Amino acid sequence: MKSGESASKFALLGVLSLKPASGYDIKQFVQGSIGHFWSESYGRIYPLLKELADEGLIVQQRGTKASGRSERQVYAITVAGEMALRQWLEHSPRNESPRSELLLKLFFCDHVAPEASAQHVREKKQLEEKHIAIYEQTARHIQQRYPAHPGLPYWLMTLNFGRHRSQALVAWCDETLATLSQLEKKQAKEKTKAKTKAKTKRGTV
Amino acid sequence: MKSGESASKFALLGVLSLKPASGYDIKQFVQGSIGHFWSESYGRIYPLLKELADEGLIVQQRGTKASGRSERQVYAITVAGEMALRQWLEHSPRNESPRSELLLKLFFCDHVAPEASAQHVREKKQLEEKHIAIYEQTARHIQQRYPAHPGLPYWLMTLNFGRHRSQALVAWCDETLATLSQLEKKQAKEKTKAKTKAKTKRGTV
DNA sequence: ATTTCATATAGCACTATGATATATCATGAT
DNA sequence: ATCATGATATATCATAGTGCTATATGAAAT
Structure with a gap:
């Protein structure tokens, strides 16, 4: 080949x-x-x-x-x-080229409100939590159904991969949501400040 | 659009x-x-x-x-x-369809020796550890170089995503390597047993 | 001088997806 | 009875995306 x-x-x-x-x-x-x-x-x-x-x-x-x-x-x-x-x-597997539309949006998202990004992250978190549930359910299911199959340990490894990955991503989502809400607060404060300033300016002019 | x-x-x-x-x-x-x-x-x-x-x-x-x-x-x-x-x-990002050649090989790998798979996993671990180092280095670098850029928090989020993900995968690699070495031991034992049996058989025939 | 390298655009063959077309058969509703 | 629906099943096409290669140039290194 x-x-x-x-x-x-x-x-x-x-x-x-x-x-x-x-x-x-x-x-x-x-x-x-x-x-x-x-x-x-x-x-x-x-x-x-x-x-x-x-x-x-x-x-x-x-x-x-x-x-x-x-x-x-x-x-x-x-x-x-x-x-x-x-x-x-x-043969050694070829390394995959990852493409995450979520991260692409996040990278450029200072063009839009933090809330829009937060929504994407919340959806991601939900998705990953759903995945975790599926992985665990599937693992239980195949352990019950194919307890002696020689492939079982390997199938469980791939499920475990998904579980680890998804758990990490959920943790990242939580961290990121916290950061985004902080950014939103900061932006709101700056807006208020700017408004106050504008008022003062208008007053003096 | x-x-x-x-x-x-x-x-x-x-x-x-x-x-x-x-x-x-x-x-x-x-x-x-x-x-x-x-x-x-x-x-x-x-x-x-x-x-x-x-x-x-x-x-x-x-x-x-x-x-x-x-x-x-x-x-x-x-x-x-x-x-x-x-x-x-x-707009909500579309969910990406992941393709991992490593997991594909792992899933079907009861056709080959566990050691071959272990090699793939070790390489994966090395790669992810390298990634973690790069993420941390890049984070330090951009924080130093663009301390006030409005995009900075978002750039750090994407790096953080990578860091979380890679750390989880390193943990998975360790778990998986342990499982693989157990499987190898078990297989070796079974082989020895089979040989002993064969010898006995030859002896009696 | 000329080789080498980074810059730069372009095309092609191959790989891959998602949508759609088409057809069969089982099942249950009308 | 026959009709709608949905699962089964194969196939094709437009579009998307990659990796390789060809080509060209100016600048730096030898």
Whole structure:
């Protein structure tokens, strides 16, 4: 495999290493199981499945019109595919380029009132708290359902990652909200001062 | 502005709201100042500058001189541009879809030895520790250099975000490394057991 | 003198998303 | 009965975004 090869291909291989699946299945699995740190779109999944099949890393299982659905195209990983996956897993992951619209807004927000930014931060806090709840619930659920699965410790690690991250961000939100309310107070005071000054000036002129 | 409008446009507007700049300047600024939570590529910057100019949100300062080929093309934000930026700043930021190659590898890593994953996690820890150092250094630097700038508190907030996040991830790395080394020990034990069994079997057969 | 480097713009191939189109089948409502 | 709805399923397109490469120039270093 070429070096510029995208991670998406291996994400699909990874899913197929668990069990054969269709493009639709893959999308569902990604959303439901690794959705908190990965995403795939149909627009990539279907072309990639074809590429992977051309490269011999997966094969199309024909004749599986089992439940009578419309032409379900199920793919399964091959031995070559498993090898490619293992190889990729051992390579150092590329560092992701983060893009946070929230931080971008915050960085430039001296153009607007602190309250507008505070609203964004409050929403972020709510979101992260919701995430924490989901992580904990999911962890309990999979521990109960797959207590002996060899992948379990690794799944829990990824959930733990999210929990740590979200907890830190909630703490940041609290700090930031405090700072923003201080800034608002200060601005209000300066406004009052400016008004008083203006009045005095008007009085003298 | 349309609702599907990308954040990149406003990132450029934000940078130009600080001072007039060329495409090159913008790239430098983004890398140097908001690089820890945002990125822009030349491949987007130049087309977007033209679009923004067409929409009247920015204006080209230097003339479109024909003779000099690679002449510096400096853009400045217009009043309309400032209004558009303010409007955007007040809208709720869209939640970003995170993609972590590290977690993807970790999730599927029961295919390979725990040591391979441990290596990835150690590298991650090093990276985050480096980030923390940079955040703290940058914070000291800008507090010294722009003690009275109205944007300073907001810049510090974004750095603080990074610091919180990185500290949490370092803690996660430590936890995860501990878990991985336990898993490795367990696997080693099972292997030994398997070997002993095999020997016994061979002995009896 | 010429090599090297920082500045600067531009285009292209590839990667990725989100929206939408299309069709089938199961289920329950009318 | 048949009709609406929603889940299943595949596919495509416009748009967004990245990374690499080509090109050019002036200034500094060798």
